[in-house]
Amino acid sequence: xxxxxxxxxxxxxxxxxxxxxxxxxxxxxxxxxxxxxxxxxxxxxxxxxxxxxxxxxxxxxxxxxxxxxxxxxxxxxxxxxxxxxxxxxxxxxxxxxxxxxxxxxxxxxxxxxxxxxxxxxxxxxxxxxxxxxxxxxxxxxxxxxxxxxxxxxxxxxxxxxxxxxxxxxxxxxxxxxxxxxxxxxxxxxxxxxxxxxxxxxxxxxxxxxxxxxxxxxxxxxxxxxxxxxxxxxxxxxxxxxxxxxxxxxxxxxxxxxxxxxxxxxxxxxxxxxxxxxxxxxxxxxxxxxxxxxxxxxxxxxxx
Amino acid sequence: xxxxxxxxxxxxxxxxxxxxxxxxxxxxxxxxxxxxxxxxxxxxxxxxxxxxxxxxxxxxxxxxxxxxxxxxxxxxxxxxxxxxxxxxxxxxxxxxxxxxxxxxxxxxxxxxxxxxxxxxxxxxxxxxxxxxxxxxxxxxxxxxxxxxxxxxxxxxxxxxxxxxxxxxxxxxxxxxxxxxxxxxxxxxxxxxxxxxxxxxxxxxxxxxxxxxxxxxxxxxxxxxxxxxxxxxxxxxxxxxxxxxxxxxxxxxxxxxxxxxxx
Numbered sequence: 317x318x319x320x321x322x323x324x325x326x327x328x329x330x331x332x333x334x335x336x337x338x339x340x341x342x343x344x345x346x347x348x349x350x351x352x353x354x355x356x357x358x359x360x361x362x363x364x365x366x367x368x369x370x371x372x373x374x375x376x377x378x379x380x381x382x383x384x385x386x387x388x389x390x391x392x393x394x395x396x397x398x399x400x401x402x403x404x405x406x407x408x409x410x411x412x413x414x415x416x417x418x419x420x421x422x423x424x425x426x427x428x429x430x431x432x433x434x435x436x437x438x439x440x441x442x443x444x445x446x447x448x449x450x451x452x453x454x455x456x457x458x459x460x461x462x463x464x465x466x467x468x469x470x471x472x473x474x475x476x477x478x479x480x481x482x483x484x485x486x487x488x489x490x491x492x493x494x495x496x497x498x499x500x501x502x503x504x505x506x507x508x509x510x511x512x513x514x515x516x517x518x519x520x521x522x523x524x525x526x527x528x529x530x531x532x533x534x535x536x537x538x539x540x541x542x543x544x545x546x547x548x549x550x551x552x553x554x555x556x557x558x559x560x561x562x563x564x565x566x567x568x569x570x571x572x573x574x575x576x577x578x579x580x581x582x583x584x585x586x587x588x589x590x591x592x593x594x595x596x597x598x599x600x601x602x603x604x605x606x607x608x609x610x611x612x613x614x615x616x617x618x619x
Numbered sequence: 620x621x622x623x624x625x626x627x628x629x630x631x632x633x634x635x636x637x638x639x640x641x642x643x644x645x646x647x648x649x650x651x652x653x654x655x656x657x658x659x660x661x662x663x664x665x666x667x668x669x670x671x672x673x674x675x676x677x678x679x680x681x682x683x684x685x686x687x688x689x690x691x692x693x694x695x696x697x698x699x700x701x702x703x704x705x706x707x708x709x710x711x712x713x714x715x716x717x718x719x720x721x722x723x724x725x726x727x728x729x730x731x732x733x734x735x736x737x738x739x740x741x742x743x744x745x746x747x748x749x750x751x752x753x754x755x756x757x758x759x760x761x762x763x764x765x766x767x768x769x770x771x772x773x774x775x776x777x778x779x780x781x782x783x784x785x786x787x788x789x790x791x792x793x794x795x796x797x798x799x800x801x802x803x804x805x806x807x808x809x810x811x812x813x814x815x816x817x818x819x820x821x822x823x824x825x826x827x828x829x830x831x832x833x834x835x836x837x838x839x840x841x842x843x844x845x846x847x848x849x850x851x852x853x854x855x856x857x858x859x860x861x862x863x864x865x866x867x868x869x870x871x872x873x874x875x876x877x878x879x880x881x
Contacts, residue, residue: 332704335782339699340711342692346752350730351718357729410623417620430867431624434631437863437870439811441829442852445836446634449845457633460649492630497874504875553722556813560833574724581728582818594725605720 362591372587379592388568388576389593395483396573400551403487407547408540410491411498416532418499419506429503432496440493440556447489448561451475476561479569486557486570494550498543505539506532538612545608549601573597634856638662638849645846661850668838668847673824674831675854681743681816681827682809685750689805690798693756698786700757701764702772712761718754724814731818745819746827750809756801759876763797764790800873803866807859828855 362379366372383389414432418425435443450457453474462470475485509532517527533540558564558575565571573593581590632652637645638661640654665671699705700712730749731740739745767790775785791798813829820826826834832851836843863870 329704332782333706336699336703336705336708338783339695339703339786343696343715343752343757344711346692346748347715347718347754349733350749350752351721351726354726354729354733355721357732358725361728414620414623421620428620428624429871430864432627433863433867433871434860435627437807437811437859438856439813439829439859441811441813441832442634442856443630445832445848445852446630449637449849450630450633452845455646455648455650455845457650463649492627496627500871500874549722553724555724556829559813559817560836577724578727578814582731587728591728594728597722598725601722602720 358591358594361587362595364588366587368585368587375588379588382589383592383596388571391568392571392573392576395569395571396552399483399487399490399554399570399572400548403490403551404544404547406487407491407495407498408544411495411502411543412540414495414499415502415506416528418503429496429500432499434496435493436496438493441560443493444489444557444560447485447492447557448476451485451561453477477566479567482562482566482570486554486562486572489557490551490554494547498547501543501546502536502539505536509535541608541612545604548604552597552600631856634849634852637845638853640846642844642846661844661846662854664844664847665835665851665854669831669835669851670823671831671851671854674826674828677746677825678810678828678855679858681746682806684743684747685809686802686805688747688751689753689756690802692751693753693801694760694791694794694798695786697757697760698764698790701761702790703782712757715754715757719758727814727818734819740819741821741825743825746816746825749815750812753805756805759801759873760794760797762876763794767793796869796872797876799866800869800876803862803870804873806862810859 361372363374363376364372365375365378418428421428453459453472453476456475458475459472462468462473473481475481513531513535514527517531522530553574554572555574555578558570558572559578562570564575564579574597577590577593577597580586580593636652636654637650639657639659640651641658641660644651644654696715700708700715734740734745734749737744739748771793772785772789775789780788811829812827813833816827816830817833820830823831823834832848832855835851836848
C-alpha cells in the first residue's frame, strides 16, 4: 500500500486555513449571534403573535394585513415619507451650495469644514435637547430671533407643540446635524472633477450657471447618488429626537417609523406588529441601496 | 458662507451660554447673548441632581472597550480577507458586507431576547459586546491592507514568523492611520448611541451619558431646568468635540475612504 503522505504544499495550505480561521472566527461568530440570527428571528416574529409570555403563535401574514388596516400605520408612513423626502431634498441642496462655495474658497477651507462638522460628531441626545430649548414656545431663542425682524410682527410659534410646525422643527434639527457629513462627501467629489473640463467650458463661453449644469452636476452625479441614499437611510432611522422632544405628537404629526416600532415593541409589547414594521423598514432600505447600486454601475460605465 | 457657519455654531452658543445662566436669566425674554454675571451653579447641579460622574465613567468605559474590541476584531478579519488564502473567501466577505444593509432597528427586538437568554440585560456585557462587530471596519481596513507592500510581510514570513506574528509586528503598525480612523469613528459612534443603551440598561448605575441625560430631562415635571440640561449637554458634547479636533485628519480620511474612494 502506498502511504499517502501530505505534501509540503498541502501542509502549508492546512496551516493557512488554521490561521484564517483564527483571524475571522471572532467576527463571524459575533455577526452570527448579533446579526444573522436576530435578522432571521425578526422575520419569523413578524409572522407570529407573541405577548412575551408563552410561545409565539404562527399567524402567517396577519401582522402585515393588520398594518394595512391600521390608519396609524398610514399616518406613520406618510409622516416618515414627508420627513425623509423634504428633509433630504433640502439637505442636499444646502450641502451642495455650501460645498460649491467652499470649493471656490482658497483660504479657510479647513476651518469652515471643521465648523460644519461639529454637529455631526455631537451626541444626538444633547443636540435634541439644545434644539428643544431653542424651540421653546415661551422663552426659546428662535422665537426671540424672529421677533427681531422689524415690522413683521410675527406671532410666537409653539414649534414642537404645534401640529403644523413640529415635523418641520424635526426636519430642521436633522439637517443641522447631518449637513456637515453630506457637505464633506460632496466637497471631495467636487475636488475630484478635473479642472480642464471647466477650462474648456469657459473657452466655449459657458457662464457659472451653465458650467454647474453641464460640468459639475453630471460629473458629481455618482457622489450625489451616494449622499442621497445615505441621507435617506439615515433619515428613515431617526429615533432620538422623536423620543426626546415630541413622542410622536402633537396629534401623531411626528410619528416616525422607528419610534412607532420602538413603542410597539418595548412599551406595548406587541412584538409581532413591531417585527412586521421592522421588515417594512428593512425592505425600504434594501431597495434604496439596490437602486443606488444599479444606478451607480450604469453611471460608472458611461463615464 | 459666514451665515451658514453662524447657523451651525449658533446652537452650540445657546447651549454653553444657557448653561452659564441663573434661572432668572434663562427665563428672560428675549434671552441675553452672553449672561451677566456668569454662574457655574448649573454644573454643580448636574452632579447633585443625578449621578452624572457615574454616567460619564460608564460612557467612557463602554466607548473605550467597544472601540478596542471593534478595531481588533475588524483588523483581524480584514487581514485574513486581504492576505490569507482560504475556501469561500469571497462568499464570506460578501456575507460580512451585506450586514451593512441591515438597519440595526430591524434586529433590535430579537437582539433583546438574545441578551435576555445570555442574562446580559442590564450588564456591561449587554452594552458592549453587540457593538464589537462591524462590517464597515472590515471593509475600511481591508482596503488599507490591500494597499500595503507585500515585501515586508514576506520577509517576516521567511524569518519564521507565523501569520499572527506577521500581523501584529508588521501589518498592524503600518496600518496605524487606518486603525486610528476606525477607532475615532467607533468611539464617537459608541459615545453617542442612545437607542440600544436605552433598551438594554435598566438601572441608573449602568446608564451611559445619553440615557442619563434623557432621564434627567424627563425628571422635570412642570418646569424644565434648561440651565442644568444645557450644562449636562455641554459636558457630554465636549469630549467628542475634543477628540474630533485632535483626530480630525484621520476621522475625515476614514469617512471618505468608506464612501467615495472605493
